[in-house]
Amino acid sequence: METANPIRGEASVKIGAIDFRIAVTFSGLARLSQALGAKTIDEIYARLLGFEPKAVACAVRCLIVVDDADQLDALVAKILDDSNISIADQASWRDAVEVALAGHIEAGRIRRDERTANDIASDAVLGKPVSPS
Numbered sequence: 001m002e003t004a005n006p007i008r009g010e011a012s013v014k015i016g017a018i019d020f021r022i023a024v025t026f027s028g029l030a031r032l033s034q035a036l037g038a039k040t041i042d043e044i045y046a047r048l049l050g051f052e053p054k055a056v057a058c059a060v061r062c063l064i065v066v067d068d069a070d071q072l073d074a075l076v077a078k079i080l081d082d083s084n085i086s087i088a089d090q091a092s093w094r095d096a097v098e099v100a101l102a103g104h105i106e107a108g109r110i111r112r113d114e115r116t117a118n119d120i121a122s123d124a125v126l127g128k129p130v131s132p133s
Contacts, residue, residue, distance in 0.1 A: 009104030013096035016084035021065040024104035032062040048097045051090040
């Protein structure tokens, strides 16, 4: 498995014995919203962090990042198998959702260069690379 890239809104997550990556993308959120009948990102976020079973099951399918698309169905089935997933996975899931969502938001902010003058000055003084606007 490749390492998660938080700049792309990705996060590593472990459910049971299975390590995989999720990524928060707008299209993934749209699919998840439709599957859940959710109207707002706040509702989706609360349901994911609350480890609502249907929300988690749908999110695994909508947000998973796979190296081989042909293995998607088998991997999702393995992750969601009752012998693998349990409420004990809530903390790992919550951490991954928070990292992925924060990465997605930060990537969008950087693309729009919505930094304050203080952020720009701080980045320049600290020698951080300038993002394209």
